[in-house]
Amino acid sequence: MSRRTFLTARWQNLILANFAIPEELLRPLVPPGCELDRRDGACWGSLVGFQFLGTRVLGIGWPGFRNFPEWNLRFYVSHQGQRGVCFVREFVPQWTVATLARAIYNEPYRAASLSMAVADLSDTLTAHYAVKWQGRVHSLCAVGAKPAVHPAPDSSEHWFKEHAWGFGTSRGGKLIRYEVNHPEWGVYPVREFTFDVDWAALYGPEWAPMNGVQPASVVLAAGSAVAVFPKG
16 A cells, blocks of 8 residues: 655644534535544534645645645544544635645535634744635634643543544545544643634534534644545
């Protein structure tokens, strides 16, 4: 099986706002051969904003496509004992990136106006991400205490941030797998978190019941260099 690296980058200063999601919203999106991964009896999804930095695809860094924010909604599945993530929708600023990701990997990317701002101070780190979609701005903002710490392996923070696999569905209805390699991420204990999101506008009218729901937890992860390997 090929270990050719498809993508390398730094995923940095990641906000993960974690919500219990009704199973009926996620069940139609589960890739073939996968099952929903549960914690404390619930299915989960995370609103994620982060910095995508130093991006190289097949070893090439394309000017204008190396540093950008990403906003996504992901949920958690397992496949033959491998825990991983799937995506409901992923927003990036570049139309080219979104179009190629949809065309080649059938990943649910969309191009939109995004912004990112990170303030790295001596005792705190503040990250702010926003996406403009359907005529309004949706935002995530977290303030974390420094230095970063490593939560216990059985903690919820670890469960949400550490996944070595991504799964999707090809246009032909087959399972797509990719391996994501990175060291274990430290987290900045969250002091403050605010968000302004219209779930129905971002993800469709069936997501309207999520409006007004508060996250069960928020993780602010330091991030690291990553490498992504497509699998058969």
